[in-house]
Structure formats: C-alpha cells, structure tokens
Amino acid sequence: MNKRTRNFVCALVAVLGAGALAAPQAIGQGDVSSLRGADVAAPELAPGSYRVLPDGPPIPRDYVQQPPMIPHKIDGYQVTLNFNKCMDCHSWTRYRAAGATKVSLTHFQDRDANELSNISPRRYFCMQCHVPQTDARPLVENRFQPATGVR
Amino acid sequence: MSEDKSKGIRGRLRAAGFGGIVIVFAAGIIFWGGFNWAVEATNTERFCLSCHEMENFVYQEYRNTIHYQNRTGVRAVCSDCHVPNEWGPKMIRKVQASRELWGKLTGSIDTPEKFKANRLRLAEREWKRMKANDSRECRNCHSFEYFDYTAQGRRSNHAHQTGLAEGKTCIDCHKGIAHSLPPIEQDIGIGRDGAVPQEAFRPE
Numbered sequence: 447m448n449k450r451t452r453n454f455v456c457a458l459v460a461v462l463g464a465g466a467l468a469a470p471q472a473i474g475q476g477d478v479s480s481l482r483g484a485d486v487a488a489p490e491l492a493p494g495s496y497r498v499l500p501d502g503p504p505i506p507r508d509y510v511q512q513p514p515m516i517p518h519k520i521d522g523y524q525v526t527l528n529f530n531k532c533m534d535c536h537s538w539t540r541y542r543a544a545g546a547t548k549v550s551l552t553h554f555q556d557r558d559a560n561e562l563s564n565i566s567p568r569r570y571f572c573m574q575c576h577v578p579q580t581d582a583r584p585l586v587e588n589r590f591q592p593a594t595g596v597r
Numbered sequence: 598m599s600e601d602k603s604k605g606i607r608g609r610l611r612a613a614g615f616g617g618i619v620i621v622f623a624a625g626i627i628f629w630g631g632f633n634w635a636v637e638a639t640n641t642e643r644f645c646l647s648c649h650e651m652e653n654f655v656y657q658e659y660r661n662t663i664h665y666q667n668r669t670g671v672r673a674v675c676s677d678c679h680v681p682n683e684w685g686p687k688m689i690r691k692v693q694a695s696r697e698l699w700g701k702l703t704g705s706i707d708t709p710e711k712f713k714a715n716r717l718r719l720a721e722r723e724w725k726r727m728k729a730n731d732s733r734e735c736r737n738c739h740s741f742e743y744f745d746y747t748a749q750g751r752r753s754n755h756a757h758q759t760g761l762a763e764g765k766t767c768i769d770c771h772k773g774i775a776h777s778l779p780p781i782e783q784d785i786g787i788g789r790d791g792a793v794p795q796e797a798f799r800p801e
Binding site: 533545565 | 750777785792
C-alpha cells in the first residue's frame with residue numbers, strides 16, 4: 447500500500463514535470479500571433495487614423511440576419527434619456543419626411559416575442575448592433591459566402 | 598434774437614477754446630470705448646463660465662459638440678449664438694439678460710435638479726428667439742447663399758435645399774446642436790414625461 451502510494455506520487459510528479467517542461471516547447475513563441483500583430487501582454491498598438499465613409503446609399507448586407515450598417519456619419523449624435531437622434535429620421539413617423547430607412551418590425555417585440563405598439567425599449571441603443579463604417583482595411587482575408595438560398 | 602443766440606454759442610465756444618473741444622472729443626472716445634469694452638468683456642466665454650450654473654451644466658454639454666472643438670479650431674462661444682452681433686439687438690439682449698442676474702441671486706437653476714426641471718422652459722425660449730429672428734446668430738457665420746452643395750453630404754444637401762426653399766430657418770431642424778435636449782416625443786419605448794410634441798420639435 448505504502449509502496450503503491452509512493453509509486454503513484456512519483457509517477458504523478460514525473461508526468462506533471464514532463465508536461466510542464468514540454469508545454470512551452472509545444473507552442474513556441476511566435477507560432478501564434480494575434481490579429482493585431484502584437485503579443486497578448488504587449489502594450490496596445492496605437493489605432494490608425496481612419497475616416498468614416500462619406501454618406502452613401504444603404505450598404506448591402508453580407509448575410510441575411512446582419513443588422514444593416516450605418517452608411518453615414520454619426521458624429522455628435524445625441525442618444526440620451528430625453529432624445530434618440532436615430533429615431534429623428536428612422537422612426538415610423540419620421541422616415542418618410544427624412545427619406546430614411548424605417549426601423550424593422552422585428553424591433554416591435556419584447557423579449558418574449560409579444561408584439562408591442564411601439565419600438566421596444568430594449569432596442570433603444572441602436573449602435574449596439576448598427577455601426578458606421580470606416581476606410582480601415584480588414585485585419586485578415588475572409589472568404590465568407592452567405593448561404594445560396596438567402597443571398 | 599436768433600442772431601444773438603448763435604452769437605452766444607459761438608461766444609461760449611470761443612471762450613472754451615480749442616482745448617475744450619479736444620477734451621469733449623477725448624472724453625467721448627474714452628466713454629464710448631470703455632462702454633464697448635465692458636460690453637465685449639461680458640461677451641467672453643470666461644465671463645459666462647464665471648457662474649457655476651453655466652460651467653457645470655450647459656458648458657459640459659457644449660464641450661462634446663462641434664462648436665466647441667473641431668478640425669480647424671474655428672469656434673462659436675456662448676455669445677456667438679446667444680448674443681446678437683448688431684449693436685441695437687445686442688443692447689436689447691443685454692438689458693433682457695439683467696433678468697438672469699435675478700435668477701442667479703435667487704438660485705433659480707443652481708442645482709442639477711432645478712436645471713433639469715427648467716431645461717424645457719429654457720430651451721423653448723431659445724428656440725422661440727431663434728425662430729423669431731430667422732436664426733440670425735447662426736447666419737452670422739453660416740450664410741446659406743454661399744453653401745457649396747457639392748461639398749455637402751447626401752443628406753444635408755437634400756435637407757438644406759428643400760428646407761430653405763420651403764422657407765424654413767436653421768433652428769427648425771438644428772435643435773440641440775450645442776446642448777442636450779429636453780424630453781422630446783418620439784416613437785420608441787414608453788412615452789417621456791412632459792415631452793415636446795413632434796410637431797413642435799420638427800415643424801413641417
């Protein structure tokens with residue numbers, strides 16, 4: 447019993463020790479690089495200076511469930527308790543006068559899928575999903591294709 | 598009789614001499630210059646911010662806007678929008694502003710709560726003033742006669758041309774560009790208490 451326990455402990459130490467020695471060699475430095483090209487622990491790289499794309503027509507979606515992107519500047523837009531600048535053009539009472547895209551009907555549901563008579567408060571912060579685009583290049587190449595049936 | 602009087606004036610002038618005229622002229626320059634200097638001193642950002650009501654509430658909101666900081670550093674400070682440039686309207690506005698001294702003394706908006714409660718009233722007064730004078734203070738810098746529509750964005754290009762053709766003025770659309778807005782009625786979520794109706798906020 448004593449001997450078995452000792453053997454077991456020795457084996458455990460040997461395995462763990464070997465693992466601890468081997469692990470850093472298995473994934474060598476430089477094999478993995480982050481998308482930003484800097485080590486995880488390294489200081490953040492300074493962001494480039496990118497320009498928001500000028501006002502344009504709606505940007506086509508890359509896949510069918512994608513929240514449409516914002517094809518215009520949103521500098522200084524107020525989204526406060528008192529006022530939501532996005533709703534000044536995109537709400538159903540304003541979109542005709544503003545010539546804007548109206549808010550999707552899916553936004554009139556609460557989280558239990560009950561239909562509401564007004565846009566749901568949980569959709570208040572538009573820019574959680576809808577974002578403007580800059581002239582920044584993609585970090586990596588992407589060969590994504592939407593499913594053929596819903597292109 | 599009239600000859601006697603004119604003789605009298607001429608006589609008095611002669612008695613005062615050339616020196617008297619120079620003194621009156623110099624006193625005029627000093628008084629007028631001093632008056633204008635004093636009025637201009639009350640038109641500076643520093644003067645406005647000497648009241649904490651301005652510095653703690655409205656100034657903090659303005660700091661996030663394009664009229665505070667922008668690419669070229671051309672700014673519009675408090676007085677550029679809230680005080681007319683022309684002499685007559687400026688004097689009228691300055692006299693009206695003496696009421697704000699009473700507000701300062703009685704502390705009408707000296708806490709965030711009081712300011713919040715009065716924001717709608719204060720904003721509506723400024724909107725009304727801007728509407729009545731055809732956004733004169735905006736147009737001191739922004740002349741729509743010189744708009745280059747080719748340089749404007751797709752949305753502003755369209756909105757400016759149709760809006761100005763319909764006889765709209767800047768403030769009809771550009772409310773809340775330098776300060777946070779009071780509650781506005783919008784079709785999202787539950788209604789806001791005491792909100793400005795859509796028709797008032799965006800007149801057709």
